[in-house]
Amino acid sequence: MTTNQPSDTTEALTATQPRETPWPTVGVSVVIFSIQPGAQQELSVLLVRRNKAPYADQWALPGGWVRTGEALEAAAQRHLHTKAGLTSTYLEQLYTFGRPDRDPREHRIAVAYYALVSSTAAQLPEAQGDREARWFPADQVPTPLAFDHDEILSYALWRLRNKVSYAYVAYQLLPPTFTLADLRKVYEVILGHPLDPTNFRRKVEASGTIVSTGKRVEGGAHRPPQLYRCKLTPDQLLTGPPS
Amino acid sequence: MTTNQPSDTTEALTATQPRETPWPTVGVSVVIFSIQPGAQQELSVLLVRRNKAPYADQWALPGGWVRTGEALEAAAQRHLHTKAGLTSTYLEQLYTFGRPDRDPREHRIAVAYYALVSSTAAQLPEAQGDREARWFPADQVPTPLAFDHDEILSYALWRLRNKVSYAYVAYQLLPPTFTLADLRKVYEVILGHPLDPTNFRRKVEASGTIVSTGKRVEGGAHRPPQLYRCKLTPDQLLTGPPS
DNA sequence: TAAATAGTGTCTCTAAGACATTATGTG
DNA sequence: CACATAATGTCTTAGAGACACTATTTA
Secondary structure, eight states, rough: OOGSOOOTGGOOOOOOOOOSSSEEEEEEEEEEEEEOOSSSOOOEEEEOOOSSSSSSSSSEOOOEETTTTOOOOHHHHHHHHHOOOOSSSEEEEEEEOOTTTTSSOOOOEEEEEEOOOOOTTSOOOOBBBTTTTEETTOOOOOSOOOOTTTHHHHHHHHHHHHHHHSSOOOGGGOOOOEEEEHHHHHHHHHTSOHHHHHHHHHHHHHHTOOEEEEOOOOOOOSSSOOEEEOOOGGGGGOOOOOO | OGGGSSSSSSSGGGOOOOOOOOOOOEEEEEEEEEEESSSSSEEEEEEEEEOSSSTTEEEEOOOOOOOTTOOOHHHHHHHHHHHOOOOOOOEEEEEOOOOTTTSSSSEEEEEEEEOOOOOOTTTTTTTTTOOOOEEEEOOOSSSSOOOTHHHHHHHHHHHHEEETTTSGGGGGGGGGOOOOHHHHHHHHHHHSSSHHHHHHHHHHHHHHHHHEEEEEOSSSSSSOEEEEEEEEOOTTTTSOOOO
């Protein structure tokens, strides 16, 4: 019975034949999104490379066990921190995946979350602990991912693309101050198509979710844009902005 | 260890002090919606009365264990059937509730589903198995419900009200043939406010989701309305109709 | 033919999108 | 001054909602 005891070393099992647990076990998986700073600003996802069977050497979503007595979201935050070295301002439950054969070792249910981290905080990851961790453009991940993580990822992408069009989640991907062009870029990158700068400005300004800091970007080759700050009231967190 | 073995009789435990399980256990809870036929057509929810501690005699959502090797949705369907005697055409995962203290006995995670059953199929329930089962108007349930079921129910209501405004779920609550007034009533009951019959008709007809059967309702005191049938194409299942 | 509900036609208002135009900074 | 991007203003169009009006059945 002790071999059924959950721990992070349980994954060291090399046996790939299914194990009969007395009931299904539970883990969390986290899809971590960010927009990488630099030239090609793309929507990116953090993946870790597995170093144990099953799916050894394949890329996977960070995640792991839920401990007895631990809230689901706390478990997600914990794995976000220990596996990816990140702290997220935004963490939302996605869906729970429970196909009995999704893990060849045993019936393990995964509660999937997605996290948004700001482009400033997202720089550091790389080589976290013993596992290799890397950012990949969201539409160019090294498929197939381990387990059913391809399915989880595409669902997360769908949800994010959906959510961005009716809620103010885009700010979570930006540093504290940003230009309107930055904000627009976030929407464009997530939605996958360009937006009219004119109409975008009008909608965002009408929403009342941003305040000018008075400062401007310096060093640009041309007319410098204003720097804004996000000002979200609680009731604005749900309903939203551009499409 | 055998006392930790999940089974439907585990609930017979009378001890209310928390039990340390090696890891969290998993169950499903199902919010079953229907619109009861008859005079006051209201949005209703099926509840079962608990006959064991904890929360003995209180009303609760039907649900129970997920078996090892059983898919989550299959577990939801099974409990829908055994606890409520119903078969649902529509079953959708809602959210997963995992607060460690949500069940006083142990850390049990609940994957919540909601089901829509047509008003014809919904007649029969009552006295299913040994437990009392009853339909309650969705906004007049006997609070507090057992566990965190109040929270689950209000989330389900929020989701249904939301979903009805962008997806064609209303048809799931109706018999195979129905009048436009019937369909409108479903929307009104879920949304909680009246809709303009004129504009409603226009939108539904424009959506192309209904076909006239050519028949009319007979026996009415006045001009008889047409009977329609739902004709949903796969790509219409997601995006939608009236608000 | 009166009552009641089914079903049609039309108007207004708002918001999204397209796009022309003006403003202001840097080389 | 040339250029590039920021920011403003205006027009068109599609859709939601309000509501006046016509049609058809039964008592």
